[in-house]
Every structure is written in C-alpha cells, then in structure tokens.
Amino acid sequence: MKILIKNIKQLLQVRDNPVQKVSGADMRSLPLLEDAFLLVEGDRIADYGKMTDLPDTQADEVIDASGRVVLPTWCDSHTHIVYAGNREQEFVDRINGLTYEEIANRGGGILNSAKKLQDTPEDELYEQSAKRLEEVIALGTGAVEIKSGYGLTADAELKMLRVVKKLRAHYGIPVKATFLGAHAIPAAYKSDREGYIDLIINEMIPAVAQEGLAEYVDVFCEKGYFTTEETEAILEAGKAFGLIPKIHVNQFHAIGGVQTGVKYNALSVDHLEVMRDEDIEALKGTETIPVALPSCSYFLSIPYTPARQMIDAGLPLALATDYNPGSTPSGNMNFVVATACIKMKITPEEAINAATINGAYAMGLSDTHGSISRGKKANLIITKEVPGYAYLPYAFGSNHIEQVMINGNIN
Ligand SMILES: N=CN[C@@H](CCC(=O)O)C(=O)O
Numbered sequence: 409m410k411i412l413i414k415n416i417k418q419l420l421q422v423r424d425n426p427v428q429k430v431s432g433a434d435m436r437s438l439p440l441l442e443d444a445f446l447l448v449e450g451d452r453i454a455d456y457g458k459m460t461d462l463p464d465t466q467a468d469e470v471i472d473a474s475g476r477v478v479l480p481t482w483c484d485s486h487t488h489i490v491y492a493g494n495r496e497q498e499f500v501d502r503i504n505g506l507t508y509e510e511i512a513n514r515g516g517g518i519l520n521s522a523k524k525l526q527d528t529p530e531d532e533l534y535e536q537s538a539k540r541l542e543e544v545i546a547l548g549t550g551a552v553e554i555k556s557g558y559g560l561t562a563d564a565e566l567k568m569l570r571v572v573k574k575l576r577a578h579y580g581i582p583v584k585a586t587f588l589g590a591h592a593i594p595a596a597y598k599s600d601r602e603g604y605i606d607l608i609i610n611e612m613i614p615a616v617a618q619e620g621l622a623e624y625v626d627v628f629c630e631k632g633y634f635t636t637e638e639t640e641a642i643l644e645a646g647k648a649f650g651l652i653p654k655i656h657v658n659q660f661h662a663i664g665g666v667q668t669g670v671k672y673n674a675l676s677v678d679h680l681e682v683m684r685d686e687d688i689e690a691l692k693g694t695e696t697i698p699v700a701l702p703s704c705s706y707f708l709s710i711p712y713t714p715a716r717q718m719i720d721a722g723l724p725l726a727l728a729t730d731y732n733p734g735s736t737p738s739g740n741m742n743f744v745v746a747t748a749c750i751k752m753k754i755t756p757e758e759a760i761n762a763a764t765i766n767g768a769y770a771m772g773l774s775d776t777h778g779s780i781s782r783g784k785k786a787n788l789i790i791t792k793e794v795p796g797y798a799y800l801p802y803a804f805g806s807n808h809i810e811q812v813m814i815n816g817n818i819n
C-alpha cells in the first residue's frame with residue numbers, strides 16, 4: 409500500500425540524517441519543508457521532498473494536505489495510564505484547601521489508587537486503560553511509555569505490567585513498560601519500609617524480569633517516598649536483571665535524585681520541578697535526558713521545570729504528559745506542548761523537538777520514531793488547516809488534529 413500526502417503546507421521535523429536527540433541551542437532549529445510531499449509505503453516513510461520535486465509515482469491513495477501541517481506523532485515517554493477508577497474527590501479536596509502532600513499523608517494519593525487497582529480484575533483494568541490509550545492516540549500520540557506502581561503488591565504490580573503487555577500486543581504503537589514498584593510504601597509496610605524494599609528487590613524485580621514484563625525500572629525518589637540510598641539499591645537490583653533506570657526526581661524537593669540517576673546512567677530523569685544549579689550541572693555531558701511534565705505543574709499548581717534555563721545550559725529536554733489519576737489526569741500532548749511554550753517560555757521549535765525526537769530518545773526509540781526520515785515508521789499527525797506550526801501551541805485548547813496515521817494506516 410502506497411499513500412501519497414501532497415501539497416503539505418509545512419512538513420516538520422524533516423531529518424535526512426537522523427539524530428538520536430537534540431540539545432541546547434540546536435533545539436531552536438526545527439527542520440521543515442514547505443509545499444512538500446510525503447510518500448508512505450507499507451508502515452514506513454519511503455520518501456519526501458518539495459512538491460516541485462514530486463516523482464512520477466503511482467499511489468494507492470492520495471491525501472491532499474493543502475493548508476495543513478504534517479509532523480511525526482508525539483512520543484510520550486512518561487505515563488501511568490494503567491490505573492483503576494479516578495481520584496476526582498481528591499481534586500475537589502485540593503480545591504477546598506488540602507495539599508497533595510496532606511492528601512497522601514491521610515492515606516489518599518498513590519495508596520488510594522493502589523487500593524482501587526488491587527480490587528479491579530485484570531480484564532476490567534485492561535478495558536479502562538485501553539480507552540485511555542485510544543484517547544491519546546487520537547490526540548496524536550504514536551509511541552508511549554507506561555509505568556506500573558499502583559499495585560504495590562507483587563501480584564498487583566505484575567497485573568499492571570501484564571495489562572501493559574496486552575496493550576502493546578493490541579495497539580500498533582510502541583508501548584514501553586516500566587516497573588515502578590517503588591512508587592510509595594504501601595500501608596501494610598508502613599512501619600517496615602526495609603521489608604517493602606526487600607520485597608521489591610528480591611521478589612518483584614526477579615518476577616518482572618522472569619516474565620519479561622518491563623524494560624525500565626523507576627523509583628519515586630522524593631521526601632516521604634524513597635531516599636537516594638533506597639533508590640540506588642533498587643536501581644542496582646534492576647540493573648542486575650537488565651532493567652534500565654528511568655526515574656522520578658526533584659518533583660517537590662531536590663534530594664540528590666538527579667545525581668543518583670546520572671550515577672546509574674539513567675535513560676531519563678523526570679519531573680525536575682525543583683532544580684538547583686548543581687542538578688543542572690550534574691546532567692551536563694551525560695546521556696541522561698531530562699523530562700519535563702508541564703501538565704503536572706499545571707494541575708497541582710507547583711513550579712514548572714526550569715526548561716529555559718536547562719536548554720540555555722546546553723541540555724536536551726523531552727516533554728511528556730505524566731498521565732495519571734492523581735497529579736495529571738490528562739494525556740494530551742498538544743496541551744503539554746502549548747503549556748511548555750506558554751509557561752516555560754520555550755519556543756514552539758524547542759517544544760516540538762522535545763515532544764517528538766527527544767521523547768523518542770527517552771524511550772530508546774530514536775532509530776524508528778520521532779522524525780520524518782526515510783525508513784522510519786509512518787506515524788504522522790495531519791493537522792486541520794492552520795496558518796503555520798506555531799499556531800498549534802498558540803491556539804491552545806483547540807483540537808487542531810484532523811488525522812492520525814499509525815504505521816501507514818489512518819486511524
Ligand atoms: N510523582 C509520582 N507519581 C505520579 C503521581 C502519583 C499520583 O498522585 O498518583 C507523578 O509522576 O506525578
């Protein structure tokens with residue numbers, strides 16, 4: 409099957425020589441072609457160029473993208489979309505004055521979600537999660553990472569990861585799995601945190617590895633959750649089973665989590681709402697990509713990751729949703745890109761780089777996703793008629809997407 413997309417107003421993120429990620433000042437450059445064509449063969453990008461150079465080719469289907477922008481689908485490298493129910497009551501409680509921390513201390517928060525998830529059968533959990541995945545694909549996400557961490561028992565953590573595996577098998581987009589047993593200390597281990605860490609290290613990680621259920625290992629390295637020493641022990645154990653670290657750090661407090669991530673060669677360090685100069689320094693010259701989650705800052709009214717400062721310091725940056733029931737009940741990458749521009753003062757070019765090629769890097773997918781390059785997967789967003797790509801984050805809150813193509817198929 410050959411599909412020709414012609415008359416594209418702007419074809420974004422065109423890279424003849426694909427890169428793994430873009431950093432610092434290079435993030436300001438978003439290579440594009442105006443008045444372009446794109447040829448899809450099977451599930452791959454076969455060719456692209458200016459309309460004036462359109463080869464004489466027979467296509468099975470022709471899409472006229474006049475007035476429209478075409479770009480690679482979003483790569484959302486940080487989500488928790490496998491969860492049960494919702495936490496709308498906590499949302500109301502926060503409006504009425506309680507803090508996220510106070511709610512967690514009263515047994516709400518992650519423990520509330522864990523209780524719900526433990527009581528939800530696997531099939532039902534799959535159905536709820538599949539709906540969310542379908543929703544985000546329609547919003548232009550074409551690759552996603554999903555974490556466990558709302559199980560907090562060996563059985564429930566494995567249940568979550570089996571749901572992720574089923575989602576991967578059923579949907580055409582890459583779905584990367586992360587084991588986040590160290591998301592919170594469960595109530596049963598309240599006065600025996602060593603016991604829970606022991607369970608993670610000696611039972612959960614080996615079981616996850618044995619079933620091949622995850623590629624990454626994550627820890628919520630934060631005051632009141634897991635210390636840097638505990639994080640190190642868990643990452644060490646994960647690494648022994650081939651799990652690559654990808655961790656939650658610096659959401660509320662800077663306790664050295666960035667340095668721990670760098671020490672363990674984490675693929676990414678995520679959140680980073682509270683960053684000291686030494687945390688930015690620690691990331692320089694490393695392969696660890698910082699990931700910002702602006703929808704979380706928006707929803708919790710906490711500081712935004714100092715993305716401007718980090719990019720100006722020469723770092724790469726990825727953007728992701730953090731879609732989860734507590735801190736970010738939204739999986740909309742379009743909103744993430746707009747919020748990054750509006751609140752973090754990064755340019756549309758930087759934000760689109762952060763949400764495509766750098767998001768792909770944060771999931772180990774740069775070779776196949778995240779840019780318009782020959783041979784990469786044909787996962788594309790075709791917008792409605794728009795004045796240009798900066799209009800996408802500018803006119804925030806509207807849905808500018810007309811069609812989403814996954815593996816060469818229009819969804
Ligand atoms: N910060 C830790 N974990 C999730 C939220 C957890 C929750 O409130 O359910 C996050 O990334 O924001």
Ligand SMILES: [Zn+2]
Pocket residue numbers: 486487488656730732
């Ligand atoms: Zn998260």
